[in-house]
Amino acid sequence: MESGTTENILMRTVVSLGKSGLNLANYILELSALFLKSVLSFFRLHPYTRKVIWSNTAKQILFTGVDGLFVISTVSALLGMVIIIQAYTLLPGLGSDLIASLLVLVIVRELGPLLTAFIIIGRSGTAVATEIGNMKVSHEIDALHSMGIDPIRFIVAPRLLGMIISMSLLGIYFDVVGILGGYVVAQLQISLPFDSFLQSMLQAIRIEDIYIGLVKNAFFGIAISMVCCYQGMQVRISITEVPQRTTKAVVGSIFFCFLFNAIFTVAFYI
């Protein structure tokens, strides 16, 4: 009797795991299909249609990139400062070489791209999912169909491109401001001259760190835009679905950012 119950629980667990696995595989396939469709939608555009799409892309860059500068600046500067303050509490005799290596390791390689992604998810990803969800409920997506305007070309593709460009540029900006924040604290602690700090930074940073960071940010941009657009598009008829889908968009985006981050770290630094 007891072994039968255990078998049942085991079986249900296996079935449930199998279902979850299939759902995840299906989710990834659908996201990939959306990505492919979005990329393809950039081709074979009439010049006048291209103008509309570029205008939407520019709006997305403005919203995600330019409007997000203040938050990014604050978070990155504070992060750089906190890292150096904590480093001094552990190693009071910290020199310029170690400060530079530490900032490169923590900000450029790991936390910079991830924190930029999180800020973008919170600021722009949620906005994208909510906006598209509301557009579905208010029949704006249907209206686009009725006008012969492909919603993927008009809504998703510009957000994909806008997010990739914004993420890549904001990632670099985050690194620079974070490093400067760290330098400010170091300057206050040991009166570190800027040229010797710069010298140490240039020695600590490798060209690979920069391009891996760029690729990582671009992939985060793809993940955030695709997950958020996909979840927004899944809203069907009710306004109550919008917050549910937005939550899923946030969780999904964070999941894929961590996944890509782990893949890149394993692939390039091991």
Place this chain on the structure above:
Amino acid sequence: MLALSSVSLSYDTQPVLHGLSLDIRRGEFVCIIGGAGKSSLLKVMGGIEPPQEGQVLYDGVDIYHVFDRKYSEMQKASGFLFQDAALLANLSIFENVALPLRYHCRMSEHEIRNRIFEVFDLLNISIRSDQRPAVFPLSIRKMVAFARALVLKPEILFLDDPTGNVDHTARETVIKTLLEMKCSSKIAGVIVSQDPDLITLVSDRIIVLHDGSIIQDSTVEKVFNSSDERVRSIIDAMGGDSDSQAMHVRLERRDSKELP
């Protein structure tokens, strides 16, 4: 021009349309009245909601089985007015109407502006077009959505309750515009409505839906004089009683093209 062949549609497991077949001829105005499924049928005909079964043929081509570019061209030839206007909330009134022109046509800014104000004049729209739709009441938003549907000079119009939730002046303008278009062009129209004046004045044919099936497809007179209980209850619910003097007045107005 447009033909539906054995079209069935369901949402999740809930059937909405059952094996509908019908034809819309060029220059013909058809009204759809009845119970649930009218707006869904309009969306299926308008290329927005693909049916689970059956075909929707536009000039002999299945609109749901063509490549994107062809689909886009076919959609360009139709105008759709949604019940709730469905204007894009983040664009101004002007940009909403300009969008199909910018997306589909090689036109200068001057030409776009001229075309938009030509349609605005036709529909008596005189509002600040640089404002967002949310600041205007539904009545105005619907007129703007009607302008958006007309701006590409479509061959066929799909109108979902065009006189519902609009003020008296707007209602008059809608009916007048449709009557003028009917007389002066080869445009076809499919209209979902509960407005007996609009139906009797504009339509050449009425399709009566009941439980997702067509129970009558006939002329205005025949539908309004139908002895079918189901049709009668639909007509009565609209306030379109055929025996009354009102119905005769409406038909006389239609023949003399006089507005209600």
